[in-house]
Amino acid sequence: MPPPQSTPGRDLRPELAALAIADPAAPWAALGFAVADDRIELGGVQLELGRPGAGICSWTLRHIAAGTSTVDGLPTSPATPSPVAPREQHPNGALGLDHVVITTPDFDRTALALERAGLALRRVRDAGGFRQGFRRLGPAIMEIVETPGRPSGPARFWGLVVVVADLEALRERFGTHLGGARPAVQPGRHIAALTATAGVSPKVAFMDPE
Numbered sequence: 001m002p003p004p005q006s007t008p009g010r011d012l013r014p015e016l017a018a019l020a021i022a023d024p025a026a027p028w029a030a031l032g033f034a035v036a037d038d039r040i041e042l043g044g045v046q047l048e049l050g051r052p053g054a055g056i057c058s059w060t061l062r063h064i065a066a067g068t069s070t071v072d073g074l075p076t077s078p079a080t081p082s083p084v085a086p087r088e089q090h091p092n093g094a095l096g097l098d099h100v101v102i103t104t105p106d107f108d109r110t111a112l113a114l115e116r117a118g119l120a121l122r123r124v125r126d127a128g129g130f131r132q133g134f135r136r137l138g139p140a141i142m143e144i145v146e147t148p149g150r151p152s153g154p155a156r157f158w159g160l161v162v163v164v165a166d167l168e169a170l171r172e173r174f175g176t177h178l179g180g181a182r183p184a185v186q187p188g189r190h191i192a193a194l195t196a197t198a199g200v201s202p203k204v205a206f207m208d209p210e
Contacts (some may be wrong), residue, residue, distance in 0.1 A: 014119055015138025018060040019160065020051035027199040029102060032092025032173065041118075042162065043096025044139035055201045056157035059100070063138065064118055072113035073138050073154020074102065092173065093165040097139035104155040107131050107146040112145075113155075124187075159203025167192060167208040174198070178206070186210070 016128050025035045028049060033040045040047040051057045058075035061068075068078050104110040111133060113122050121133035121144065133144040145158070167190055171178050177198040182205055184191040193205040 012063040013138070014064050015062040016059060016097075016100065016140045016142070017047055017138075018046040018048055018063050019157075020048045020053070020057040020059070022051055022053045023201050024048055024058055031177075031194075031198060031200070033094060033161070034090045034091060040090075042094060056100070056160070058159070062120075067111060068117060071117045071119070071155075071171045072110045073103070074157065077118075092170060094206075095163045095165055095209065097140040098161040098163045099143045100160050101143045101145060101158045101203070102145045102155050103145050103150070105147050105150040105152055110144060110155045116157045124150060128191045159205065161191065161205045161207050163209055164206045165207060165209065169192065170206055193206070 002207060025038050028040060028047070029035045033047075035049070039051045040049070058077060060077045064076070064078045066078055068076050083114045087139075103112075107130075111124075113118060119137070119142070121135050123134045125132045125134070130146040130148055134147070135142045144155070161188075167181055171181065171192060172207055174194075177195055179193045179195055181190040181192040183189075186207075189208055189210065191205050193203065194200065198204070
């Protein structure tokens, strides 16, 4: 078996720089995100809207091997996107991106592909019938979720979780667009998911701060 590829620069750890999303800007702006030039800045991660594809189309990672174009089927760019100056505060109270969720029918295969790209999982959790794997990518966390009942195929971007200053206030703002809050995996925190009526294509949830 070939050894894992090393990341360029021994002191540089991979970081999530951007997520490309197919949605137009309008539904995200309607949810209270500050949108400028079809981009949303979330604590150091850019959401780039209106990109070709469906849902979350691809990600951009800093400090990975040049020429990387895919990781177990996940379209990947190693290029740093053009810097965007921080915008005004988000009306919905969004503070940053907590984590991006990726699903896979073959957890071991995806974990190995990530390791070879310099993104080895740092923690694996048995969630009862399926596994979850985690790694911090700079300002956000990558979460891999095993889907054993799904047909074989590549890993897929599934959704994202946004940290907000006041989850209860957000529930009042969104009404039926946001489901009920429930305890998160992280002790003492709560999470609530957007419903399909919100009009965005990725799965999106909101979480209170640490």
